[in-house]
Each structure stands twice: as structure tokens, then as C-alpha cells.
Amino acid sequence: MPDNWDAAYLNSMISSKIEEGNSLDYKAAGAFFDGDKKKRDVRTEITKDISAMANSNGGTIIYGIAEYSDHAKRHLPEKLDPVSRSQFSKEWLEHIISNIEPRIASVKIIPVEIPPNPDHVVYVVEIPKSTTAHQAMDLKYYRRYNFESVPMADHEIRDVMNRQRFPKLAVSATLQFGRHEPKGTLHFAIQNIGDVMARHFLAIIHVPVPLRWRGNVIIFKDGILDNLEDGSAIRLHFSNGIGGPLFPQSSRYMNFEFGTGTMHPEPKKTIQEIRYKVYADSMPFIEGKFAPDQIFKEPEVF
Numbered sequence: 001m002p003d004n005w006d007a008a009y010l011n012s013m014i015s016s017k018i019e020e021g022n023s024l025d026y027k028a029a030g031a032f033f034d035g036d037k038k039k040r041d042v043r044t045e046i047t048k049d050i051s052a053m054a055n056s057n058g059g060t061i062i063y064g065i066a067e068y069s070d071h072a073k074r075h076l077p078e079k080l081d082p083v084s085r086s087q088f089s090k091e092w093l094e095h096i097i098s099n100i101e102p103r104i105a106s107v108k109i110i111p112v113e114i115p116p117n118p119d120h121v122v123y124v125v126e127i128p129k130s131t132t133a134h135q136a137m138d139l140k141y142y143r144r145y146n147f148e149s150v151p152m153a154d155h156e157i158r159d160v161m162n163r164q165r166f167p168k169l170a171v172s173a174t175l176q177f178g179r180h181e182p183k184g185t186l187h188f189a190i191q192n193i194g195d196v197m198a199r200h201f202l203a204i205i206h207v208p209v210p211l212r213w214r215g216n217v218i219i220f221k222d223g224i225l226d227n228l229e230d231g232s233a234i235r236l237h238f239s240n241g242i243g244g245p246l247f248p249q250s251s252r253y254m255n256f257e258f259g260t261g262t263m264h265p266e267p268k269k270t271i272q273e274i275r276y277k278v279y280a281d282s283m284p285f286i287e288g289k290f291a292p293d294q295i296f297k298e299p300e301v302f
Contacts, residue, residue, distance in 0.1 A: 001060055005112050005124050007080075010065065014077045020067070021075075022144040023059030025049060028066040028081045032088045044137045046093070047100045050127055051134040052142035052149035054104045055160050058129035059144070063093075064114075064122030075147055082120035085111065093123060101135045104128070131195055133160040166283035167246065168194025169201070171276055173290050174297040182216070182260035188238070189253040190246065190278060198246040201280040205256075206233035208270045210263045213292045220258045232267035233275075246280070 002009050020026050027049075034042050053059045066081035068074060090109050097107060110124040133141050133152070141152040143160075152160075170191045177184035188205060192198055209225065209232050211218040223234035238254040246252055274295070277287045 001126070005110050007112060007114050007122075010062070010080060010112060010122060014065070014079065017076050019075050020077075020147055022147070023053070023057055025053070025059070025061045025144075025147075026065040026067050026075075026077050027061060027063045029064060029083045030081075031063055032083060041137070043096045043099065046096050047136040048138065048140075048142050049149050050097055050104070050107070050125065051100050051136045052144050053127040054100075054130040054134050055142060055152065056129070056144040058127050061125045061127065062122060063125065064112075080114055080122065082114045082117075082122055085119050085121045090123070093125075097125075099137050102132065104130060104134055130160070131163045133157050162283075163195060165196065166194070167192055167196045167198035167201075167248075167280050169198065169246075169278055169280055169283075169286060171203075171278060171286070171288060173274065173276075173295045175274075175292055175295050176297045184218070184258055184260075186220075186236075186256040186258065186274070187253060188236075188256065188276070189251055191251040192246045192248050195248050197248060198280040198283075200240060201246055201252075201278065202239040203237060203254075203276060203278045205236040206271060206275045207236065207256075208272060208274070209234045209267060210270070211258075211274075211292065216260045217262060218258050218260055219263050220256060222256070227267075228271060231269040231271040233271045 018024070031045065032042060049061055053061060064081055064083050065077045066079055068076050068078045090111050093109055104127065106128050108126040110126065112122045112124060114120040114122060135141055141157050142149040143152050143156060170193045172189045172191070174187045175184070176187065186207070188203065190201060190203060206226060206228065207220055220234050220236065223236045226233050226235045236256050240246065240252065274290045274292070275287070276289070277285050279285045
């Protein structure tokens with residue numbers, strides 16, 4: 001989205017057919033009028049849509065652009081449909097938004113004048129992703145889903161509220177042979193994709209023993225043999241130990257070396273995929289698995 005909104009940019013969104021989505025919503029001028037057959041409460045609708053955007057990933061709501069009524073073109077902008085500034089001022093909109101609990105920090109309302117009438121404006125509302133859950137005036141919590149603001153389930157509300165309490169970690173891995181087989185590495189990375197620092201973390205990885213894949217028998221050099229319920233596995237792990245924390249938007253990784261060959265004696269049964277569990281501070285642990293084909297990376301050629 002632009003740093004400076006103006007009528008030309010709004011018209012370019014219409015001509016380019018920029019479709020609304022989970023982070024962009026168009027509202028015609030009628031969104032500010034009461035009095036339909038359902039006795040719609042404008043204030044509730046506004047707080048519902050803006051809180052839903054904050055509870056999701058943030059985004060922009062544009063009051064003053066009409067969408068097509070044709071179902072085939074639904075969610076596409078059709079034309080400017082300006083709001084009367086004298087009837088619905090920026091302060092009026094700010095007052096309604098202030099009814100969201102708790103208040104959303106850093107909401108920006110940008111009036112864009114639409115020539116030639118100085119009373120005609122489009123209100124662009126920029127909403128940040130929040131660090132907690134926000135409640136609309138009907139005392140419900142909403143999120144953006146498939147172009148709409150929908151009520152949140154209890155677990156979704158708790159998850160959003162935990163944005164400010166717990167780190168949010170993501171895991172990736174690659175399996176790569178060296179340029180000169182039979183050696184290679186399992187590259188395992190943890191990224192903090194949330195807004196809260198992880199002071200301590202621990203990753204426990206279980207790999208098949210041995211890992212039979214693409215005609216190779218892969219044996220990891222280090223690790224501890226574990227007998228799991230469904231087979232044997234080599235347990236690998238890494239943590240930040242006494243090192244620095246995992247800051248928001250930062251990553252840590254570890255390379256686990258392996259070789260190929262034969263293993264004697266072999267266990268009667270082994271697991272079939274690479275599994276992981278990651279713990280950090282007081283957050284609920286995360287777990288998952290990778291199939292070797294899913295994470296294999298061709299060796300680099302120089």
C-alpha cells in the first residue's frame with residue numbers, strides 16, 4: 001500500500017481490478033447509513049470489521065469504494081462512492097473505533113479528498129496486526145476469513161491473546177548430500193516469526209535408524225538411540241544453551257552430519273520420517289514431521 005493515498009491511486013486500484021481479500025476490504029458509502037430492514041447498527045458493523053482485521057494480520061479498509069453487485073465480479077472494486085465529510089467526519093469515525101475493547105493502537109484514518117467536491121472523501125483506515133484480541137461493540141470477537149468478518153472460536157481468541165505472551169516459532173529443514181558423496185547434512189532451522197523473544201529453546205529431532213532413501217542407507221554420526229512406540233530412531237537435539245535468545249524475526253540453525261553405508265546390527269523396526277518437537281520458554285511445544293523427499297535439496301554445483 002502507498003505511503004501517500006490520493007484519488008489517483010484509488011482510481012488505479014479500480015482500473016487494475018485489485019480484489020479485496022483478508023487484508024483489504026472495500027466499503028461503499030452506505031456502510032455509514034443506518035435504517036435498513038435488518039436495523040443494522042452501523043457502529044457495531046464498523047467495530048466488527050476493524051477489530052476483525054486487527055485480530056487477523058492487519059490490513060486496510062477503504063470506506064468510499066463500491067464493489068460490483070454482479071456475483072461474478074464480487075469483491076472487485078467498481079467505482080468511487082465518496083462519503084460526505086460534513087455528515088461523517090474523521091472524528092465521528094475515530095469515536096466509533098474507540099469503542100473497540102481494548103483500543104487498537106496506531107490505527108490510521110486517512111481522508112482522501114475526491115475532486116471536484118471538497119466535501120466528498122474516501123476514508124482509508126490502516127489497521128495494524130494486534131498483539132491481543134479485540135472485542136467489537138456487540139461483545140463478540142471476529143477475524144477475517146474468505147473476505148468476511150466471522151466470529152472467532154474460543155481457541156482462536158486464546159491464540160491471538162497469546163501473541164504477546166509466547167514466542168511463535170516455525171521450523172524448516174533440508175537434507176543435502178555434499179558434492180562428494182557419501183557425506184551430507186540435515187540442516188535444521190528454527191525461526192521466531194512472532195513478536196515475543198524466546199529466551200530459551202530446545203529442539204529434539206528423531207530420524208529413522210537407518211534412513212533408507214533413494215537407494216542410500218543414511219546413518220547419522222551422532223545422537224542417541226531411542227526406542228519409540230512405532231520403531232527405533234536416532235535422537236538429535238540443539239538449543240541456545242547459555243547463548244543469546246531467539247529474537248523476533250531471527251533464526252538459529254544446526255547442521256547434523258551423516259554418512260552412507262551399512263549398519264550392523266540394524267533394529268527390527270524403525271520410524272519412517274524425520275520428526276521434531278520444539279520447546280521455548282512457557283509456550284506450548286510445537287511438533288511436526290518431514291518426509292525425506294519433501295526436504296531434499298540438490299547439491300550445489302560450482
